[in-house]
Amino acid sequence: MENSDHPLLNWIPNKLVETDGNIYFEWIYLGDKRYVDPFFDETLMKCKVHYNNSTRYKVVSSVENLIDWSTELVSVELKSLLFHVSRCGSTMMCQSLAVSPQNIVVSEAPIIDQIIRSDLFDLDKKRILIKSVIALLGQKRFVEEKNLIVKLDSWHTFQIDELRAIFPELPFALLYRNPSEVLKSHAKLKGMHMVPNLLPATVFGISDEEIQTISFQQYGAVVLEKYFQSYLDFYGTDKNVVMYNYEEGMKSILERFLSFIDADYFVEEVDQMCERLTRHSKKGDVTFKGDSFTDDVLVIDLTKGNSLYEKLNSSIAKSLVTNIT
Incomplete structure (x- = not known):
């Protein structure tokens, strides 16, 4: 059955619901909406006004329904999972990739x-569900679509080994940035992962005892240290991963990524993707003139973060030398 004939075309699961001991997935109708917003939840909000989503009734399914249905719809090829430490160019990169009608870019789907x-599923069921949901999000809805790129939330780096077990042959990309610049950006507007207790500290590998010794100001630096260490551990052992430092420049990163995922684009598409890099990642009608926090001063101890950052840079340098020789 072609997707055009399937009753679930343009429907995707968007929420996990537990009620009265039962587990359900709530679905939402996309209509003709493409995933072009900076974050996936923005697209979902726009879809809520559609008639199919604005009635008093919700479309729900069981876990097994979702898994079965994911095999009935044709999905485009998953090309890469994109990991990031936040404020390191990942949103800009995704907005650039979304310019091409060949790409489906899922950016931090809730x-x-x-x-x-x-904690509602055992490990095997969770693995199946992750694959099934990604397949449904990447269903082929438009004739041009060929490539699916999924940008994860930053804290999913701590699940990178498990995700590798789910997708053993898939290219993984890791984005990072100078810790001072990341934290200066968060000082202006903190992401939820940089505020103690908005997400459990254990998500980042911070123990209950350790968190008692970390000040509010220092918390973000510790989280970033955990991200960097996770990158080092994975990059040192995995054979199908690339790591990009924001300092390299987003145009270079984009071009290298397009080569890494082995996808073919028209020259005009690449030019359009590069042009998108000249505009603000979250405000596409605003020219990007660089970050405005470079002269800000942080009252944070970055000793360990800077050390890990230099190790990441060294790891990339060693990898480049190995590839050349």
Whole structure:
């Protein structure tokens, strides 16, 4: 059955629901909406006004329904999972990739995070659900679509080994940035992962005892240290991963990523993707003139973060030398 004939075309699971001991997935109708917003939840909000989503009734399914249905719809090829430490160019990169009609770019879909952090499923069922949900999000809805790129939430780096077990042959990309610049950005507007207790500290590998010794100001630096260490551990052992430092420049990163995922684009598409990099990642009508926090001063101890950052840079340098020789 072609997708055009399937009753679930343009429907995707968007919420995990537990009620009265039962587990359900709530679905939402996309209509003709493409995933072009900076974050996936923005697309979901726009879809809620559609008639199919604005009635008093919700479309729900069982876990097994979702798994079965994911095999009935044709999905485009999953090309890469994109990991990031936040404020390191990942949103800009995704907005650039979304310019091409060949690409489906899923940027931090809440349903993926719900499943990853859920304790409602055993490991085998969780693996199946992650694959099934990603397949449904990447259903082929438009004739041009060929490539699916999924950007995860930053804290999913701590599940990277498990995600590798689910997708053993898939290219993984890791984005990072100078810790001072990341934290200066968060000082202006903190992401939820940089505020103690908005997410459980254990998500980042911070113990209950350790968190008692970390000040509010220092917490973000510790989280970033955990991200960097996770990157080092994975990059040192995995054979199908690339790591990009924001300092390299987003145009270079984009071009290298397009080569890494082995996808073919028209020259005009690449030019359009590069042009998108000149505009603000979250405000596409605003020219990007660089970050405005470079002269800000942080009252944070970055000793360990800077050390790990230099180790990441060294790891990339060693990898480049090895590939050349």
